[in-house]
Amino acid sequence: xxxxxxxxxxxxxxxxxxxxxxxxxxxxxxxxxxxxxxxxxxxxxxxxxxxxxxxxxxxxxxxxxxxxxxxxxxxxxxxxxxxxxxxxxxxxxxxxxxxxxxxxxxxxxxxxxxxxxxxxxxxxxxxxxxxxxxxxxxxxxxxxxxxxxxxxxxxxxxxxxxxxxxxxxxxxxxxxxxxxxxxxxxxxxxxxxxxxxxxxxxxxxxxxxxxxxxxxxxxxxxxxxxx
Numbered sequence: 001x002x003x004x005x006x007x008x009x010x011x012x013x014x015x016x017x018x019x020x021x022x023x024x025x026x027x028x029x030x031x032x033x034x035x036x037x038x039x040x041x042x043x044x045x046x047x048x049x050x051x052x053x054x055x056x057x058x059x060x061x062x063x064x065x066x067x068x069x070x071x072x073x074x075x076x077x078x079x080x081x082x083x084x085x086x087x088x089x090x091x092x093x094x095x096x097x098x099x100x101x102x103x104x105x106x107x108x109x110x111x112x113x114x115x116x117x118x119x120x121x122x123x124x125x126x127x128x129x130x131x132x133x134x135x136x137x138x139x140x141x142x143x144x145x146x147x148x149x150x151x152x153x154x155x156x157x158x159x160x161x162x163x164x165x166x167x168x169x170x171x172x173x174x175x176x177x178x179x180x181x182x183x184x185x186x187x188x189x190x191x192x193x194x195x196x197x198x199x200x201x202x203x204x205x206x207x208x209x210x211x212x213x214x215x216x217x218x219x220x221x222x223x224x225x226x227x
Contacts (some may be wrong), residue, residue: 001052002035002101005086009047011072012037012105021083023090029055029101037105051187054102058190061095070102096169106187116173117188120165120199125154127170130163137162144169171201 003021004012011017015171029052036046058122060083068079079090085192090096103138106115124140127140131141136153146169147161155194165173174181176195184202185192 001043001046002029002037003041004039005038008072009039009123012048012050015105016105017070017072019100019102021063021071023087023101024099027055027098027099030053033105035103048108050103051106052101052103054100056100057097058100059095060092060098067100072226102185115184115202117184117190117200117202120163120168120201123168123171123201123203124163127138129170131160134160136160139166142167142169157168165201167198168201171203174200174202 004020008017031052031054033052035050035190037048037050038046061080063076063079065076068074068076071079072082074082083092097121107199113192129142129144129147131143132139134141135155136151137160142150142161142163144161147163148165148169149164149167150159150161152158153160172193174185176182177190181195181202182192185195185200188201
């Protein structure tokens with residue numbers, strides 16, 4: 001989690017602010033890690049998800065015009081003035097050693113939804129609706145009531161949803177035909193050519209906790225029936 005001032009929310013979401021300077025006793029972010037961007041420490045709400053692209057140390061007054069620009073579209077002078085406003089106990093003239101954290105903002109899909117990309121097999125490993133105890137679809141069953149495809153399980157005589165990329169109610173299959181899908185692949189570093197050979201799924205991040213909770217409930221129910 002990284003805190004920001006409310007005035008920086010739109011700048012981060014628009015990709016104008018891609019860098020921040022922090023007075024940390026020790027490094028709190030690593031390249032490749034992802035952090036929720038918040039305006040309040042104790043709030044569960046976050047306005048963006050940031051992927052860290054670089055972390056290094058320098059003295060504050062070594063900031064360049066380019067660095068100030070990346071910090072929110074400021075000039076160097078404007079940035080140092082803003083620093084004094086936000087950090088009155090450590091004014092710019094003291095030239096503190098700071099951590100420079102560069103990041104990119106995960107694209108917002110509307111309504112505060114964020115995504116991550118995984119293969120269908122990876123999704124099945126933690127999805128609480130995945131059912132491997134069925135003969136339908138080679139053991140790739142889906143118990144979600146909104147699964148778009150199903151067939152009759154001959155052993156149980158009941159309809160069984162099938163875990164298939166085009167039928168998944170919790171994710172969307174990425175395709176080469178959708179311009180937005182290519183943008184998502186670029187963000188995650190996935191070669192678009194792979195879309196024709198592997199089922200990559202676009203999973204809404206705000207479903208993660210629901211899926212994990214469903215899995216825990218499923219595990220607990222199994223333990224209760226075990227002798």
